[in-house]
Amino acid sequence: MLAVEELHSFYGRAHILQGVSFAVAPGAVLVLLGRNGAGKSTTMKSLIGLVRPARGRIRLAGADIAGWEPHRIARAGLGYVPEERRIFTELTVLENLEVGRQPARDGRPAWTPEALFALFPNLAELRHRPGGRMSGGEQQMLTIARTLMGNPRLLLLDEPSEGLAPVILEQMAHAILALKAQGVTVLLAEQNLHFAARVADAATVIETGRIVWAGSMAALQADEAARRAHLQV
Numbered sequence: 171m172l173a174v175e176e177l178h179s180f181y182g183r184a185h186i187l188q189g190v191s192f193a194v195a196p197g198a199v200l201v202l203l204g205r206n207g208a209g210k211s212t213t214m215k216s217l218i219g220l221v222r223p224a225r226g227r228i229r230l231a232g233a234d235i236a237g238w239e240p241h242r243i244a245r246a247g248l249g250y251v252p253e254e255r256r257i258f259t260e261l262t263v264l265e266n267l268e269v270g271r272q273p274a275r276d277g278r279p280a281w282t283p284e285a286l287f288a289l290f291p292n293l294a295e296l297r298h299r300p301g302g303r304m305s306g307g308e309q310q311m312l313t314i315a316r317t318l319m320g321n322p323r324l325l326l327l328d329e330p331s332e333g334l335a336p337v338i339l340e341q342m343a344h345a346i347l348a349l350k351a352q353g354v355t356v357l358l359a360e361q362n363l364h365f366a367a368r369v370a371d372a373a374t375v376i377e378t379g380r381i382v383w384a385g386s387m388a389a390l391q392a393d394e395a396a397r398r399a400h401l402q403v
């Protein structure tokens with residue numbers, strides 16, 4: 171679904187991504203793990219065109235999207251949920267979802283508010299609530315639901331577990347597993363290894379802009395030396 175090869179990105183003169191390569195298979199959940207400042211968000215921003223990669227290839231369902239404008243990349247099927255929540259505070263939950271609506275893709279059924287309420291049951295109860303009067307965790311779920319209304323080929327989630335209370339974290343893990351069960355392809359950025367282990371099939375570890383480990387989630391959990399060296403856990 172997504173193949174990233176030798177990606178290099180800069181902020182000004184700072185060479186942040188120094189040859190990042192990985193691939194996400196259709197229907198898989200891949201987690202990009204790394205400490206603060208490792209380059210997880212920069213990788214995601216490079217994929218969706220908010221940071222323009224200096225070098226490298228990004229293929230999404232066969233198309234080389236490196237260097238495209240963000241709106242064109244979104245139309246090609248990359249759905250991005252940033253670290254900071256992005257909802258319209260004056261609009262209700264249902265209205266927020268309508269803003270995200272895009273045509274269906276690849277012959278798959280289009281996401282509807284009702285299907286998303288099945289995925290995020292607490293949003294169903296809040297459907298007429300303005301976004302500004304919801305908790306941070308609820309806003310995070312609404313941001314994901316609204317992104318899914320765009321029927322993305324691949325969903326990018328930047329640290330969805332960050333700042334969530336344990337009960338909300340549990341709902342988030344359930345929602346990601348339900349998405350996976352429906353065949354949605356997901357790339358997740360995380361520092362929370364425990365959360366990642368619940369939802370991801372495979373892991374890629376990034377450290378100072380380089381991939382230092384890649385393999386199955388089970389292999390990472392078995393590799394204590396790698397976890398200590400790169401993740402401090």
Ligand SMILES: Nc1ncnc2c1ncn2[C@@H]1O[C@H](COP(=O)(O)OP(=O)(O)OP(=O)(O)O)[C@@H](O)[C@H]1O
Nearest residue numbers: 181184186204205206207208209210211212213361
């Ligand atoms: N807009 C920016 N301008 C300059 N440097 C930046 C900018 N954004 C991030 N950086 C730097 O790029 C590096 C990678 O940052 P990035 O945000 O990708 O890390 P991250 O892995 O997402 O970390 P976190 O877990 O804290 O979100 C860091 O050294 C950071 O200080």
Ligand SMILES: [Mg+2]
Nearest residue numbers: 210211212253
């Ligand atoms: Mg980040």
